Amino acid sequence: MTPQDYVQQKTSASGSSFYYAFLFLPPQRRAAITAFYAFCREIDDVVDEVTDPGVASSKLAWWHNEVHQAFAGNPTHPVMQALMPCCASFGIEEAPLQSVIEGCELDLTQTRYLDYLNLTRYCHLVAGVVGEVSAKIFGQTNPATTAYAHKLGQAFQLTNIIRDVGEDALRGRIYLPVSELQQFDVKAHEVLNRIDSERFQALMQFQAQRAHTLYDEALALLPAADWRTQKPGLMMASIYRTLLREIEAQQFPVLKQRVALTPLRKLWLAWKMQALGRF
Numbered sequence: 093m094t095p096q097d098y099v100q101q102k103t104s105a106s107g108s109s110f111y112y113a114f115l116f117l118p119p120q121r122r123a124a125i126t127a128f129y130a131f132c133r134e135i136d137d138v139v140d141e142v143t144d145p146g147v148a149s150s151k152l153a154w155w156h157n158e159v160h161q162a163f164a165g166n167p168t169h170p171v172m173q174a175l176m177p178c179c180a181s182f183g184i185e186e187a188p189l190q191s192v193i194e195g196c197e198l199d200l201t202q203t204r205y206l207d208y209l210n211l212t213r214y215c216h217l218v219a220g221v222v223g224e225v226s227a228k229i230f231g232q233t234n235p236a237t238t239a240y241a242h243k244l245g246q247a248f249q250l251t252n253i254i255r256d257v258g259e260d261a262l263r264g265r266i267y268l269p270v271s272e273l274q275q276f277d278v279k280a281h282e283v284l285n286r287i288d289s290e291r292f293q294a295l296m297q298f299q300a301q302r303a304h305t306l307y308d309e310a311l312a313l314l315p316a317a318d319w320r321t322q323k324p325g326l327m328m329a330s331i332y333r334t335l336l337r338e339i340e341a342q343q344f345p346v347l348k349q350r351v352a353l354t355p356l357r358k359l360w361l362a363w364k365m366q367a368l369g370r371f
Contacts, residue, residue, distance in 0.1 A: 093170075094170075095127075095170040095171070095173035095174035096123065096127075096174050098130070098170040098171065098174065099126050099127045099129075099130035099170070099171055099174045099175075100126055102130040102133055102134070102171070103126050103129050103130050103133070108129070108133075109328055109331040109332060109335070109353075109358055110125075110129055110328055111129075112327065112331065112355075112358045112359050112361075112362040113324040113325070113327040113328045113331075113362055114126055114129070114324065115359075115362070116323070116324065116327070116362065116363075116366045117230070117324060120178075120181065121182075121229055121230065121231065123174070123178060124175070124178035124181070124182050124184070124229045125226060125229045125230070125324070126174075127171060127174040127175035127178060128175060128178075128184065128225060128226070128229065130171050130174070130175075131171045131172070131175055131189065131192075132192055132222055134155070134169075134171055135152070135155060135192055135193055135196050136196060136218075138151045138152055138155070138196065139152075139196045139199040139200065140263075145200050148200055149197070149200055152193055152196060152197050152200075155193050156190060156193055158172060159172065159186060159189045159190055159193070160186065160190075162175075162176055163176075163179075163185075163186040178229075182228050182229045183228045184225055184228065184229070188221045188222075188224065188225050189225075191217050191221045192217065192218060192221060192222065194217055195214060195216075195217025195218035195221075196218065198214055198217070199265070202214075203264055203265045203266065204266055204270055204280075205267060205269050205270065206269065206270050206271060207269045207270070207271040207272075208269050208271070208272070208302075210269070211267065211269050212246070214267075215245075215246045215249040215250070216242070216246070218249060219245040219246055219248055219249035219252075220242040220243075220245045220246050220249075221242075221245070222245050223241035223242050223243075223244050223245025223246075223248075223325070224238050224241050224242055224245070226241065226245075226324075226325060227240070227241035227318075227322060227325065230321050230322055230323075230324050230325060231318075231321035231322075232318055232321060232322070233317060233318055233321060234315040234317050234318050236313065236315050237314060237315055237318045237322065239313050240310050240311075240313035240314040240315075240318075240322070241310075241322075241325065243306055243309055243310035243313060244306075244307070244310035244311075244325055244328075244329060246306055247303055247306035247307045247310055247329070247332070247333075248328065248329075248332050250299065250302060250303040250306060251303050251332045251333075251335060251336050253267045253268070253299070254296060254299050254300060254303065254336065254339060254344075254346060255335065255339060255346060255350065255351060256346070256350070257283065257296075257346045257347060258286050258346050258347040258348055258349070258350070259350060261283050261284050261285075261286055261347070264284065266280060266283050266284070268283070268295065268299065272295060272298065272299075273295065275295075276291050276292075276294050276295040276298065277291050278291050278292050278295050283347070286347040286348060287347070288347050288348075292344075292347070293343065293344055296344040296346070297340070297344070300336060300339070300340055300344075303336055304333075304336070307329060307333050310329070311329070323365060323366060326365050327361065327362040327365040327366060330361045330362070330364070330365050331353065331358050331361045331362065334353060334357075334361055335351065335352070335353055338351055338353065339351045
């Protein structure tokens with residue numbers, strides 16, 4: 093299996109909404125974003141699939157070194173072997189990749205966030221940075237597009253947090269800020285035991301509204317000159333925001349089930365943005 097085959101398999105097997113946006117890119121950009129997304133999946137999988145925190149920490153330390161060695165010209169993992177030929181063409185640097193690893197390292201040591209400001213730093217590392225790199229690969233021409241991409245990445249991450257409340261609780265993690273749990277009188281043990289309530293529903297509506305605000309702010313920041321180049325990100329925004337609305341319509345059943353869109357619906361939303369330019 094070639095490195096390119098490996099990253100393609102890693103990306104398509106994930107079933108992610110991102111995959112559907114990649115389908116519409118020209119080959120060189122599609123190869124770059126596929127390799128970058130496969131890298132992000134590899135790092136995320138270390139935290140989600142390795143049960144021993146010590147082993148997970150060692151694996152992430154290995155990845156820190158692998159990224160450094162890859163940018164020094166010696167990639168050994170197929171993901172880095174697939175990504176490195178794309179870096180010069182699309183301005184991909186070492187620092188953002190190291191930031192993604194740092195963000196996932198937080199998952200090994202931190203299971204609570206005191207307030208939204210602290211959560212924002214985490215979202216910056218695991219999602220905002222990913223948005224910035226992706227924007228470059230998609231063809232960013234205006235420096236102002238970076239702010240749009242970063243904010244959109246944070247909106248995606250908040251949507252993920254809302255969708256995954258129940259799954260995260262099973263791992264002992266709560267990404268909803270402690271100050272906001274207190275504001276809505278939701279106890280941590282209720283989340284960890286996946287106990288629904290009107291108080292929890294109000295808390296989740298608050299989280300959803302914040303995510304919607306971030307989507308609106310991100311779209312307002314996108315320069316008109318880069319609207320066409322950033323269509324893949326806009327496709328993902330359409331898919332993710334539709335998912336958020338679906339979760340809202342189902343009254344936030346996220347403690348007990350994972351709400352998802354069908355592959356056909358994701359493909360339709362991506363095509364509609366690509367062909368018609370609308371959500």
